[in-house]
Amino acid sequence: MKVIVNISRILVGILFIFSGFIKLNDPVGFSYKLQEYFSAPVLDLPSLIPFALIIAIVIVIFELVLGVMLLIGYAPKFTTWCLLLMIIFFTFLTFYSAYFNKVTDCGCFGDAIPLTPWESFYKDCILFVLILILFFNRKYIEPLFQTAFHKWLIFASFILSFGYSYHVLMHLPVFDFRPYKIGKNITEQMTIPEGAPEAQYEYSWKFKVNGKEQIITNRGAYPQIDGEFIDVETTQVTEGYEPPIHDFIIESPEGTITAEVLEKEKLVLIIAYNLRNSEAEGMEAVKKLSDRALKAGYEVIGLSASGDDLKQKVKEKYNFDFDFYLTDETALKTIIRSNPGILVLNKGTITQKKHWFDAEDIELE
Known part of the structure; x- marks a missing residue:
């Protein structure tokens, strides 16, 4: 049993540290996932949405530090209780998401390892068993070092985690796993x-033949049957290939201009998914950069999901010499974890990507 406990301890500890660090690398992305969970169709807790980022940071730091505590054997009773309560909550959450098809990706490992809801639930079930082993056999969890040294390790883990989260919030994730890197x-x-x-796809055709309903199932061809057509139901049998980027569309008043924009050689994209929530200091940094880019011969284009009236107000307020075009909010949130954020493109290839805080670091030819 001692061997089993130690194996479980290592597996759970490493998994909690890895999962916590992946989400800590992108706390803004994890906060978007929490907002999805808090939304009305899922848990219906809209009052928590404004605090999603704070909650995200607290959860991931606690998850990472908890993994460290387990590995070094600090306070086994407290640690195993926390592990058990966390896994019960997350197992319920992933089952709820999977069974009712509420959230398509749990966000357990961020964009590094996307998991379907059922894959996430099965992962939590395995973790639940391992944590139960630890919970009922905590007497076999022996400390690796003296208690005083344990406290310093935990304190250092907390400070390093908090410092890292602050760094990625004020800049961008150090490791970018998205297709826009x-x-x-x-x-x-x-x-x-x-x-x-x-x-x-599979098609179930419903007909009335001689006063009785008859269903014919095939892959799409209209059945040759002597009867009255009632209805048809379509079911997807297997998924097709989906490109890494499938929702990036730029709309102008004249129509879609995505291909045209991606052909430009010297292009600066200003990404602001919601202009109402864009930081004022960031917009001022964007103004300085855009002026510098225009003088250097670059074309500057803004992308936002905000309405036309707000776009015009922001343009006048900050005296921008460029226009904002419409792009899906989810796509913009995926592109960059900053509002506003900056991309430099050369014929569709991303050459630079910066948080507004680092706008001055953008290099222009």
Whole structure:
């Protein structure tokens, strides 16, 4: 049993540290996932949405430090109780999401390892068993060091975690696992390769034949049957290939201009998914950068999901010499974890990507 406990201790501790660090690398992204959980269709806790970022930071730091406490064997009773309560809550949450199809990605490992709701639930079930082993056999969890040294290790873990979270909030995630990272070409990321698998659908055709309902199932062809058509139900059997970027569309008053924009050689994109929530200091930094970019021969374009009236007000308030175009809010949140944020593109390839706090570091030719 002691061997089993030590194996469980190592597996759970490492997994909690890894999971916590991945989310700590991108606390803004994790806060978006919490907002999804707090929304009306899921847990219906809209009052918590404004505090999603604070809650996200507290959860991931606690998760990471808890993993450290387990590995070094500090306060086994407190540690195992916390582990048990956390895994009960998250197992319930992932089951609820999976069974009712509420959240398509749990966010357990951020964008590094996307998991479906059921995969996340099965992962939590395995963790639940391992944590139960630890909970009922905590007497076998022996400390690795003296208690005084344990406290310093935990304190250092907390300070380092808090410092790292502050760094990525004021800049950008150190490790970027999204399809919009530096060096990626957006056009290529949107392209479906030749021969890629296509989605397969099953059609259930309902007819009335001789006064009785009859259902014919096939892959799409209209059945040749002598009867009155009633209805048809479509079910997706297998998923087709989905490109890494599939929701990036730029709309102007004249229509879609995505391809045109991605062909430009010297382009600065100002990303502000919600202009109402954009930081004033960030907009002032954007103004300085855009003026500098325009003088250097760059074209500057703003992307936002906000309405036209607000776009115009912001443009006049900060005296911007560029226009904002419409792009989906979720896509903009995925592109960059900053509001506003800055991208420099060369024919669709991302060459630079900065938080507004680092706008002065943008290098222009």
